[in-house]
Amino acid sequence: MKIIIVAGGPEEKHPDFSCFPVKDSIWVGVDRGVYHLLKKGIKPHYAFGDFDSLNSSEKEWMSSYELPLFEYDSEKDKTDLELALEWAVAEQPERILLVGATGGRLDHELANIQLLLMGLEHRVPIEILDCQNSISLRAPGTYEAVNEREYPYLSFLPFNGPVAGFSLYGFKYPLKNQHLAMGSTLCISNELVNKSGTYSFSDGILMFIKSHD
Template sequence: MKIVIVSGGKPPREQNLKKYIDNETFIISADSGSNILYKYNIIPDIILGDFDSIDREVINYFREKKCKIISYPTEKNFTDTEAALKEAIKMSPDSILLFGCTGSRLDHTFANLGLLYRCLISNIEAYIIDENNTISLHNEAFKIEGKRGDLFSLQAFGSVVKGLSISKAKYELNNYDLKFGDPRTVSNELMDGSVFITFHKGILLLIKSKD
């Protein structure tokens, strides 16, 4: 089961969002993310939030469409995106894709990176996706696929990543201890075929980017 969450950050382009949605996709919108789905003629299964930034026309429309509506008070100790993620995790999906989770509010962006961690410890594949980046967290060896010249960066998420090795990329690395903020693993490139990432301990933040 795949769940798509659309939140209230920088809106995804219609084409970029719809390519991840099919008839089997479960869709949750968090507050003003509902405005984007309404604009793109996408019907969510759940809309939720404190509804301080959703258009009244939109919420009435989705109510008529029999969408499940979950309302929270404006003053609360969690974000609307966090609430959406909690609803998603309850359903034990195979993957969760988060849109509208980056933008000008860096505080929200950093908080949303923490939501990827919640998915990781719940053994759910999860990605934050915007027009320029696909972001994921990994606690074991993985491979990166794509075409020659695709960009990717790695960062330690929290503690040191021990024994990091990067093979088959433009810039290879062998048994390196990567600390948070170390720029050595920023802006690498795919060559011909998959890139293989291995490490002994820690959590890696992977950002696949395009300009």
């Protein structure tokens, strides 16, 4: 089972929805993300939010679909997306795909990226997707990177502290046992030289970003 969460970020930043897995997927709308989904002809299985980003006519149109709602007050200690993610990780899905989390207000975007930590804590992979990027976090270990035409550029950033013992094999710019400090741009915009490569590290949390121009 996969859970696809669509938050309220700008619709023009959405990836192509046709690439999403349909079978065994649960669609979740968060705040204005519910409206975005319905406009695309997708009725979410669940809707989360205070819906303060919708005007009265949009709310009335949305309510005609009689969606299962998790509705909250606008004044609260967690964002609508955090509440939706807490529900999603508790379901223990195979994977969570998060759309509409980037491209809007910077404070929301940065907070949403930090919410990826929830996936590591609950051992549920969470991936943020937009029209240009894929963002995810990694715990120490060894991973395979596959050459994908839609994502030619691969970047690695320390997330909440330094990353130790970082190595890259099969990349245009290989590394061995490198220390990655916060604020370093050493591992921005690398590329695979073959169909696949590997990256590994021994300590820290790594942010893995796949991008295209």
